[in-house]
Amino acid sequence: MDRTIIKFNHCETDIYRFTVLPHFTEANEGAPSHEEFKQCPLCFETLAFDLLNAPVSVPRPFVNAHKVPCAFAIGSVHGPSFIGEWHDTELHVGITSSTGVVHNYTLSGVRRDDQGWEKCLCLQLVPPWRNNLTHTWDNELEQFCSTSDWTPERFHEEREFGSCCYAFALAFVNHIQVLEGKTPLSKEEFTGTHILPRIKTISKYIQVYQAIAQHGFYAAGQRKV
Ligand SMILES: [Zn+2]
Known part of the structure; x- marks a missing residue:
């Protein structure tokens, strides 16, 4: 899970993708080409991002x-x-x-x-x-x-x-x-308040990551994974 996920909005949907790696490597397999990357994967329109809707990278929930x-x-x-x-x-x-x-x-x-x-x-x-x-x-x-x-x-x-x-x-x-x-703190208290909400964030990240790896992108609310 070393790829960077970016998010942008098109077709009134939040769309998630991996960033394009500069050179082809095995790790790059399944990632969009530069040409594909310029298109919305839903409507295939060419993406023209201005400053306010430029893709943002999604922070990794894992740390060292x-x-x-x-x-x-x-x-x-x-x-x-x-x-x-x-x-x-x-x-x-x-x-x-x-x-x-x-x-x-x-x-x-x-x-x-x-x-x-x-x-x-x-x-x-x-x-x-x-x-x-x-x-x-x-x-x-x-x-x-x-x-x-x-x-x-x-x-x-x-x-x-x-x-x-x-x-x-x-x-x-x-x-x-x-x-x-x-x-x-009791185990339930500590886990419920401090751990489970973070686990949920990680689960969601993993779900999106795996969907991108499989389909090339993930569209929030449109594609069920
Ligand atoms: Zn679109």
Whole structure:
């Protein structure tokens, strides 16, 4: 999912396409040629964009968790398209340190990954201007990881959403909440308010991406995918 999606309006419809790559490569397969690109895929009229309706690029909903300090990160070993499906067994959850090291709970205990979380859903939890909290975050994270709660022996492969890696990450978020004098969040609260809306955005992006890959474009409201 490395292509850039652009959006423009024609035929009173929002139309989504990949950008044209400058040179033909295998990755460019299925993308419109320069000639096709100048036409509306619905009415085949030549597109004449002026300044106010120029195509805009659609931001990718995935980010490199190693570049997002003090965050709750959700990734999938099978690639980012699995994040949108919210199959709990496919997802892995971690907490980044201030330097982007992803701390995550696995069968072998707590791992500290400095790579492998390049396409994730990330929820940054500490605003950059709170230097004190950033410092506290790192210290607390190290201490939290070394408690006996997160040993390999205690990792149960329940294959159930909310267990293991998710519980580890949420427990840490709540640990910081309490330190900050705030009420801890239940799993339902945290997931419903902070995670599921983002998952929905990702699902929609993936749906549009796959439709473009298949049909060359996606027209909002016209073509059901
Ligand atoms: Zn048109």
